[in-house]
Amino acid sequence: MNLIFGYIGYAFGYVLWLLYQVVSNYGVAIILFTLISKIVLLPFSIKQQKSMTKNASFTRKQQEIRQKYANDRQKMEQEISQLYQKEGISPTGGCLTMLAPFIIMFGVFYVVRNPLTNALHIDSGKVTQALEVLKQIPGVGVNFGNSMYGEIDIIKHFDQLKSFLPMFSESDVSSIEFFSKGFNFLGLDLLGTPSQSSFSSMLWLIPVLCLVSSWASQFIMQKLSGQAMQQQGCMKYSLYLLPLISVYFSYIVPAAVGFYWVMSTLFSLVQSIILNKFYSAGLITAKSEAARVVLREQQEKSVNKI
Secondary structure (H helix, E strand, O other): OHHHHHHHHHHHHHHHHHHHHHHOOHHHHHHHHHHHHHHHOHHHHHHHHHHHHHHHHHHHHHHHHHHHOOOOHHHHHHHHHHHHHHHOOOOOOOHHHHHHHHHHHHHHHHHHHOHHHHHOOOOHHHHHHHHHHHHOOOOOHHHOOOOOOHHHHHHHOHHHHHHHOOOOOHHHHHHHHHHHOOOEEOOEEOOOOHHHOOHHHOOOHHHHHHHHHHHHHHHHHHHHHHHHHOOOHHHHHHHHHHHHHHHHHHHHOOHHHHHHHHHHHHHHHHHHHHHHHHOOHHHHHHHHHHHHHHHHHHHHHHHHHO
């Protein structure tokens, strides 16, 4: 799993580094990266919106079956199974789409955790050598012994450490120095980790914003879509579990990852509001009814001709 996400992070690193070179700020680069990812995933988001709308009608029909056969469980399950087939709905449908943002978040995590190899794409052999050298330096090695964020520490303290790191070329040094100056966003150190930072760092705002933005997004979408938010299968439970999981991760990983999740949630909310105007339950139901009317009229004309 680490290998897979490592490759994803390596690929995402090219995009983030390119954006960083344009804007010279990691926070702004993450915002742009999030916007690009939403555009790329737009077809899947449209499919998910249609599925949500379709599930609204399905949920009502399912409830009617449960009430009708409340005393006959076998018949109830049979009718519900037939309803799934008739409506073309899978109990696990939409789960991959719901998990896509998490897959991207883990990719971003690997970019942030390994900025030298995944963002700057410095040879991994040089990076490994640098970490081994720093482990041997009294007073410095304690920070690199068991830390999974050794590359981040090199970035954060590069001015003090570069004299110990002759394995990096002039080009590498130039890239690292340029990169190390752009992690302050609105007073927040995006390379810091909320769980390891003081209250005055204000990094606790990141997990708080993760929770608030996730639940606020769900509340707004429930108001907009009504019954459309009554999901089936894993989609139903993910609406409650994913925000809590994202808060936990945003607390224990570098702030840049949590910041990405906040931006992703906000962009998703705006996207959903727009898509709801084109794929709302009322609109799709009206189109479906209109199509059935046209089909019935065509059938009647065919019968009259005979």
